[in-house]
Amino acid sequence: MPYLVYGTVTSSGGSNSGEAEIDITTSLGTMQWTANSNGIYVADLADVGYSDGETVTISTKDKFNNEISTDTLTLSGGFSNLDISLSVRTKPQGTTGYTVKSMLQSIGNCPISSDNPLPTTDFSALVPESYDYISLSYTGSNLTGVVYKEGGSSGKTVATLTLTYDGSDNLLTVTRS
Numbered sequence: 001m002p003y004l005v006y007g008t009v010t011s012s013g014g015s016n017s018g019e020a021e022i023d024i025t026t027s028l029g030t031m032q033w034t035a036n037s038n039g040i041y042v043a044d045l046a047d048v049g050y051s052d053g054e055t056v057t058i059s060t061k062d063k064f065n066n067e068i069s070t071d072t073l074t075l076s077g078g079f080s081n082l083d084i085s086l087s088v089r090t091k092p093q094g095t096t097g098y099t100v101k102s103m104l105q106s107i108g109n110c111p112i113s114s115d116n117p118l119p120t121t122d123f124s125a126l127v128p129e130s131y132d133y134i135s136l137s138y139t140g141s142n143l144t145g146v147v148y149k150e151g152g153s154s155g156k157t158v159a160t161l162t163l164t165y166d167g168s169d170n171l172l173t174v175t176r177s
Helices: none
Strands: 004-010 021-026 029-034 040-044 055-061 067-074 079-081 133-139 142-150 156-165 171-176
Touching: 021 040, 029 040
Parallel strands: 004 079
Antiparallel strands: 004 040, 021 029, 021 055, 055 067, 133 142, 142 156, 156 171
């Protein structure tokens, strides 16, 4: 007999959590669903099996695995509405054979999500001009110069990078000219 569980998954920031992963565990098994892009889900427990009156566990995580929720629901009748509110994960999740040393959970007091992604730097802006030739120069085993040219090895120089190192051969600076 069908038993529908439906609702909306909301992030800790209050927005709908699209593509959240939902596991519903009954006494007979576990089924997995994914909320749609608006955070809406509908699950039929007849697909996994259940007993009327039993309490099931609903474990939910956002698509980045930064926010989670664990809820319980006692089955009665033919359907239940469960709106799920995620919370920022407070403990790192270990991976088999690998110890997590740290975990980014938020940037600017907002959880990392599609609305607040981890910032990255585009280093192509270091040499934004078009080039088709690169010449490298070394001092010992350290790269100390990079020349970018347009028009091959005898073409026009469009950018030069100068790299400096400390006494332990650690890169200190990269200067564009």
